[in-house]
Amino acid sequence: MLHPEVDTDTTRAMHSVEGRTIIVTGSGQGVGRGVANHLAKAGANVVVAEWNAEKMRRTCDELTGLGARALGVEVDIMQRDQIEAMVERTVAEFGRVDGIINNAQTFRANAPVAEVETDDVEVFYRSGVLGTLWAMQAVYPHMKAAGWGRIVNFGSSMGRVGGAGFGAYNASKEAIRGLSRTAAREWAPDGIIVNVIAPAAAPPRAVGSEHYEEFMRTSPMGRNGDPELDIGPIAHFLCSDACRFVTGHTFMVDGGNFLWS
Numbered sequence: 520m521l522h523p524e525v526d527t528d529t530t531r532a533m534h535s536v537e538g539r540t541i542i543v544t545g546s547g548q549g550v551g552r553g554v555a556n557h558l559a560k561a562g563a564n565v566v567v568a569e570w571n572a573e574k575m576r577r578t579c580d581e582l583t584g585l586g587a588r589a590l591g592v593e594v595d596i597m598q599r600d601q602i603e604a605m606v607e608r609t610v611a612e613f614g615r616v617d618g619i620i621n622n623a624q625t626f627r628a629n630a631p632v633a634e635v636e637t638d639d640v641e642v643f644y645r646s647g648v649l650g651t652l653w654a655m656q657a658v659y660p661h662m663k664a665a666g667w668g669r670i671v672n673f674g675s676s677m678g679r680v681g682g683a684g685f686g687a688y689n690a691s692k693e694a695i696r697g698l699s700r701t702a703a704r705e706w707a708p709d710g711i712i713v714n715v716i717a718p719a720a721a722p723p724r725a726v727g728s729e730h731y732e733e734f735m736r737t738s739p740m741g742r743n744g745d746p747e748l749d750i751g752p753i754a755h756f757l758c759s760d761a762c763r764f765v766t767g768h769t770f771m772v773d774g775g776n777f778l779w780s
C-alpha cells in the first residue's frame with residue numbers, strides 16, 4: 520500500500536487512453552476489431568473505419584454495447600478523398616483526433632517473385648502504403664495543432680524476414696516501415712509519435728495453411744495471438760502518453776516468434 524500522499528493519478532493518466540479519440544481502420548474483423556474492442560474497454564472513443572458496412576456495424580454495436588462512444592465510417596482506404604472525409608467526420612463528431620491505427624490492408628493472392636502480377640502489387644501498395652500515407656497526412660494538421668498525436672502503422676514479420684511467396688505483400692509492408700521511420704523523425708518535434716506493429720494473430724482463413732503450421736511449430740509460446748488480448752494492449756500503449764519517448768520502432772507482437780529470424 521503506497522503512502523496516501525504519493526501521486527498515483529499522474530502515473531495512471533500516462534497509461535490511459537480514456538477520452539482519447541482513436542481511428543482504427545479495418546476494424547470490422549480480425550486484428551482491427553480486437554484492437555477497437557480493447558481501446559473501447561479502456562475508455563477511448565473509437566472510430567470504426569471499414570469498407571464492409573455490415574462488419575463495420577457489427578463492431579460499432581459491440582462497442583456501443585459496452586457503453587463506449589463509437590462512430591462507424593464507411594471508407595475505402597484506397598481512396599484518398601474517402602480517407603480525408605473519414606478524418607473530417609471524426610473531428611466533427613469528437614472535436615479531435617488523438618490517434619490513428621492504420622491496420623486495414625486489401626489482400627491479394629500471393630505468388631513467388633518470378634510470378635508476381637503487377638495488378639496485385641498495385642493493390643497491396645495502394646491499400647498499404649498509399650492508404651497509410653494519406654491517413655497520416657490527413658490527421659497530421661490536427662495532431663500538430665494539438666501538439667500531441669499517436670500513429671500506429673502495420674508491418675509484418677513476413678516482410679522483415681523476406682518470407683518466400685509473399686513478394687508483393689512484403690514490398691508494401693517494408694515500405695510502410697520506411698515511411699513510419701521517416702514520419703517519426705519529421706514529426707517528433709510536433710509531439711507526434713509513430714510506431715509499427717507486426718502482429719501474429721492469424722485469421723481463421725489462415726489456420727491449417729502451410730505458413731500457419733510453420734508458425735505454430737516454431738513459435739516459442741506455441742500459440743496464435745489474440746487480437747484483443749495480445750495485440751490490443753500494445754496498440755493501447757502506443758496510443759497513450761506512456762510511449763512518449765519511443766518512436767520509429769517496429770514492435771514484433773508475435774509471442775517471440777521473431778527470435779527465429
Ligand SMILES: NC(=O)c1ccc[n+]([C@@H]2O[C@H](COP(=O)([O-])OP(=O)(O)OC[C@H]3O[C@@H](n4cnc5c(N)ncnc54)[C@H](O)[C@@H]3O)[C@@H](O)[C@H]2O)c1
Pocket residue numbers: 544545546547548549550551568569570571574594595596597621622623624625626646673674675676717718719720721722
Ligand atoms: N493476422 C496476422 O497474423 C497478421 C500478421 C502480419 C501482419 N498483419 C497485418 O495486420 C493487419 C490486420 O490483419 P488481419 O489479419 O486482421 O486482416 P483481415 O483481412 O482479417 O482484416 C482486414 C480488415 O480490413 C478491411 N479492409 C480491407 N481492405 C480495406 C479497404 N480498402 N478499406 C477499408 N477497409 C478494408 C477488411 O474488410 C477487414 O475488416 C493487416 O495490415 C495485416 O497485413 C496481420
